Amino acid sequence: MKKFLIAGAALVALTGAASAADLTYEPAPAAPAPAAASAFDWNGFYVGVHGGAAIGDFTKDFSDNGSTGGLFGAQAGYNYQIDHWVIGVETDIAYSTLSDVVDLDWLGTTTARAGYAFDNLLLYGKGGVAYGDLKYADQSNWSVGWTAGAGVEYGFTKNITGRLEYDYVSLPSKDFGGLETGLNTNNITVGLNYKF
Structure with missing residues (x-):
């Protein structure tokens, strides 16, 4: 009988200790999941x-003569990505066929870009300096103005991206022997980039 009492007391003591351990143990709360970054890497130089x-x-x-022409050129730049932000x-330079009484032979820009990446899809805006070579008869003047635009760029592979872009360019008036003219253009271009 004495053995049964000792065994019962031991069992009660063990059960109480286990219950106390259950009461004091609390699992650690799960850490919040970090925000997912864009999987496509936009960092680096490109041409x-x-x-x-x-x-x-x-x-x-x-007198605001309207004209339409083509643009054919090259660009180079650098992107830096912070999470989804790029x-x-x-800078770019393009040969132009825009012509009226005055010709625009060359058009270039140097701009800052900022955008938001949805993985390999980038929406961006840009703005900066524009410069163009205006020609009238045998005279040539470089005019320096400003540009602003927006575009969408898509990563086909980790190195090849394609883009569609709109830019507004304003070049101030230059003097051509007593005649003055400037140029405002709306440009729509498509492009391909190789990202290093």
Whole structure:
């Protein structure tokens, strides 16, 4: 009988200890999942080519004559990605066939870009300096103005991206022997980039 009492007391003591352990143990709360970053890597240098159309108005002494021409050029830039946000700089130069009384032979820009990446799809805006070579008769003047635009870029592979872009360019008036003209253009281009 004494053995049964000792065994019962031991069993009660063990059960109580286990219950106390259950009461004091609390599992650690699960850590919140980190925000998923864009899987496509937009970081790095890139070079590419582009082409499209320029719809322009030559201003001042030429009474806003409208004209349409082509743009064919190259670009180079650098992107830096922070989570989904992508910032960068780009410069480009293009041969132009935009022509009226005055011709636009060359058009270039140097801009800052900022955008948001949905994995391999990038929506961005840009703005900066524009410069163009305006020609009238045998005279040539480089005009420096500004540009602003927006675009969408898509990563086909880790190195090849394609884009569609709109840019507004404003070049101030230059003097051509007593005649003055500037240029405002709306440009729509498509391009391909190789990302290093």
